Amino acid sequence: MPKTMFEKIWEAHEVKENLLYIDLHLVHEVTSPQAFEGLRMTGRKLRRPDKTVATADHNVPTDGTPVAAMIKDALSRKQVETLEQNAADFGVPVYSLGSETQGIVHVIGPELGLTQPGMTIVCGDSHTSTHGAFGALAFGIGTSEVEHVMATQTLVQNKPKTMRINYKGRLGEGVTSKDLILATIGKLGTSGMTGYVVEYAGEAIEALTMEQRMTICNMTIEGGGKAGMIAPDETTFEYMRGKPGVPEDFEAAVERWKQLPTEEGATFDTEVDIDATAISPMVTWGTTPGMVIQVTDPVPDPEKMDSPADKEAAERALQYMGLEAGTPMEEIRPERVFIGSCTNSRISDLREAAGAIKGRKVADSVRAMVVPGSALVKTQAEEEGLDKVFEEAGFEWRGAGCSMCLGMNPDILIEGERCASTSNRNFEGRQGKGGRTHLVSPTMATAAAIEGHFVDIRNWS
């Protein structure tokens, strides 16, 4: 019987029924300390340090702090130092502050060539779905499971259901993969993919670069999905070629990886068709990623919502966001702009954002910052002179880390501040208590920074 890509990877990793072998375990400082502690308390070893790698990202100040000992916030410092100590004690390679390869865990995996097609990859972080862009099965786990993987290199898993989303046609000019995934979540809802491993397919997906594909798989979790996947192809292999972690006999590996894609006639539990040509630049208006509309639309009216639960949620969201139903999105004025996060902080995201500036300046009413996803992205951008382009336009250019995606470090919104953000979550308080987040693509964020309000990037010269 023809098989899906997911089934092939699943079957190749079954140690026994419902026990899945894990090829790569990514570790960061927030969700790992209790797991390492668990190993110590039970006297267990970390089974495969050679399949494990750690980095510091969530707590990292982006002001150039060179070593963990100099982090000002005492608790953040302790968490990063604990990671370094744990890694040393258990023999795990660690990229912490000051390392050339430090960065957001979902940025460094792919750029170091650790993320490869056909693998199983887990991390105590929900955006692990990002790595599925390479045709890997990658998903987020909790701390108890982190400890389980450390001790056994396996996970107890029930087989999830499968969904394929087929995108017909190609994205229009100015419409990005961020808009594609936001529009998809808007259509399916924040729990529309719950319980599913989702394969994104179709012409619109095949036409994307690897970094654009990562943006899509990254936000699978915002639709409730367990993992997102995209079939590996020439684009994938080209991106990987020459990266440090890839197999020595690369061509032989490519031949194996070519066997992975879903076979003709394989069946999914659910299939969804979406017209890619109809997708517009998107902006979120509320407090879940599903509360999203086209930039050309007005803020929705809760009175017109289908169910009482939706109406109530919309009313609360509008109140929190300080928005009136009916206001055109293009009249909304963010005071902050954040370009960064594991969704949109890779080199091509920064190139796109910098390319949209064209000598213009950030509006006086806006404070804008750009935070590269990793130290390597930062170095690359600086070699290309992107840092200068941003700084001359009035953007702040920062060090690598999660930064204002979640405000666990000094980069946060203050109460009531409105932010156009390239990150992935617009929950209440996500970027700082009382902060109001609008999720957008990097070019939309750049345009908002320059004009001082949202604009339809397609009509913006």
Place this chain on the structure above:
Amino acid sequence: MEPISTIEGEVAFLDRSDVDTDQIIPKQFLKRVERTGYGEFLFYDWMRDGEIELEPHPILVSGRNFGSGSSREHAVWALHQFGFQAVIAPSFSDIFYSNSTKNGFLPVALPEDVCREIATAGEAKIDLENQTVSWDGGEASFEIDGEIKRRLLGGLDDIALTLQTEDAIEAFEAGPGGTYGPVTTSL
């Protein structure tokens, strides 16, 4: 992990959908390196503002897509350490559901109207063995995976169980399956 059989008592009601883990335990409390001490910070922003009030009853009832967002297990620790032993909602995020069951904290999925009935009744009894929730005036049965149920009833430690099959893991590693992926220690 403590075994669960029945959970009985008063019900706290949080009448909201899409309650995400960022709200359950805001990020400033994720900087701790311990597993305990989270209960007092449960729903910190909402509780501090007086936006919601919750009593530490045995059962929490809430809206659809409960526990969405970040994978932080701290959310389960906070709910559990606050005093809840179970949460009943129309649906849960996958990671939150899994995290709950690893901590002896019982997630129960029931249709929205049933959740509301239970909240209105104010008291309920969850019987894990029989997979039922009963309250004054009604009873409903819920689904749970057999293996998860067995582990919850027995309070069994996942890692110890898996290590009983270490031979199978070793055999897998010795085969072609053991050769996938990079060697992180040689970068």
